[in-house]
Amino acid sequence: MQMVPIGALKGDPGDIARLLFHDFLLPFEVTSVLILIAIMGAVVLASRPEAIARPHHGTPGPQETPELVATGKDHR
């Protein structure tokens, strides 16, 4: 196999863009769906449980939403 020295690569952004937006177009589009699902999952997982249970009551007061919701006994 012909060994090419690293650094002599003609990889200008045009070639990479042609690969990314032409040859790998379908994975690129699927990636957007993946990011959308990840965003929704992160928001749902990181939101407080009361915000999911009662979404139409506005922002609840600070006495209703403690910063740490400890449910049940912890196994420490």
Place this chain on the structure above:
Amino acid sequence: MIPLSYYLLLSGILFACGVLGFLIKRNIITIFMSIELMLNGVNLSFVAFAAQWHALSGQVFVFFVMVVAAAETAVGLAIIIAVYRTRETLNVDRVNLLKL
């Protein structure tokens, strides 16, 4: 001009550091950083081979790996927040039950 073996050696070192941190550390966030270290070691290997063989698709693969790693990080940090809210700890030895 740097030989390919140096890149692969550094990639292997990064991956080994990630594996060691994943196995040794008990903090969830440190384990998360170890996973990122493993992914980036593989990324370095991808780029080194792409440069060696004039195959630009390796670099595009690295883009996809980065995107998937970012999505995984977002979901993982959200899971860490949820775990800390319920358990009040980040030690994985104390998070050994799926249900409280």
